[in-house]
Amino acid sequence: MKPRKKSKHVSVYIEGEGGGGTPAKRKQLSSDFRRSWRVFLQPLVDVADGLDCTFNTVECGSGSAALDTFTNSGTRHPGSLGVLLIDAEGPVADVYKPWAALKQLRMMDRPAWAADDHCYLMVQCLENWLVADRKGLQAYFDRGKPCFSDNKLPAWPDPEKTPKPTVQAALEAATQACGQPYTHAAGNILIGVVDREKLMNLSSVKRLFDLLSQFIIDYANQ
Numbered sequence: 001m002k003p004r005k006k007s008k009h010v011s012v013y014i015e016g017e018g019g020g021g022t023p024a025k026r027k028q029l030s031s032d033f034r035r036s037w038r039v040f041l042q043p044l045v046d047v048a049d050g051l052d053c054t055f056n057t058v059e060c061g062s063g064s065a066a067l068d069t070f071t072n073s074g075t076r077h078p079g080s081l082g083v084l085l086i087d088a089e090g091p092v093a094d095v096y097k098p099w100a101a102l103k104q105l106r107m108m109d110r111p112a113w114a115a116d117d118h119c120y121l122m123v124q125c126l127e128n129w130l131v132a133d134r135k136g137l138q139a140y141f142d143r144g145k146p147c148f149s150d151n152k153l154p155a156w157p158d159p160e161k162t163p164k165p166t167v168q169a170a171l172e173a174a175t176q177a178c179g180q181p182y183t184h185a186a187g188n189i190l191i192g193v194v195d196r197e198k199l200m201n202l203s204s205v206k207r208l209f210d211l212l213s214q215f216i217i218d219y220a221n222q
Helices: 023-040 042-050 063-071 098-106 126-130 134-141 164-174 184-190 203-220
Strands: 008-014 053-059 081-087 119-122
Touching: 008 023, 008 042, 008 063, 008 203, 023 042, 023 053, 023 184, 042 053, 042 203, 053 203, 063 081, 081 203, 098 119, 119 126, 119 203, 126 164, 126 184, 134 164
Parallel strands: 008 053, 008 081, 081 119
Antiparallel strands: none
């Protein structure tokens, strides 16, 4: 007997991409992007699965492309639940008001139909999340031979308050001696490697899992 087709769908539209190269390499990196984010979001995948909903992670590229794809998701996939996961690109006073932050920091407007629960911020960007698990990053880059310069990556007490350029520069410096130093595209693979529980101390990560979990439950029970 074929499994029953799930009638409800949850899609997370994510700013970022796996990387470039040949078409075959690009296809592989795109697959790695979706898989890595699915690993990180596994608790939400489990909630959706338990409610008989499919769960998709969608690679969107730039922030403007992610917003456009998200905005049009209702037309393309009527009846589905679509949410946006995007870099804030700066400090955020209240992560529970993401559209106000995006308007201020990136001049991005909220679609007329979207509520705050439809939008989740990476504060200040993906890299600020990753550095919350320094040991996980070191283990990943040192897996072939030791190369990670731990002394070049400060232990910031609150990564969300550290400027994006500062964090990115420190990650690049800490991995400079590695065969494949850190790049922004690599961050979308590393998200599936770091310890989710360590990132849960960040307010924007906690909001993502707490609110989106309930949003999925409410959507499934409609």
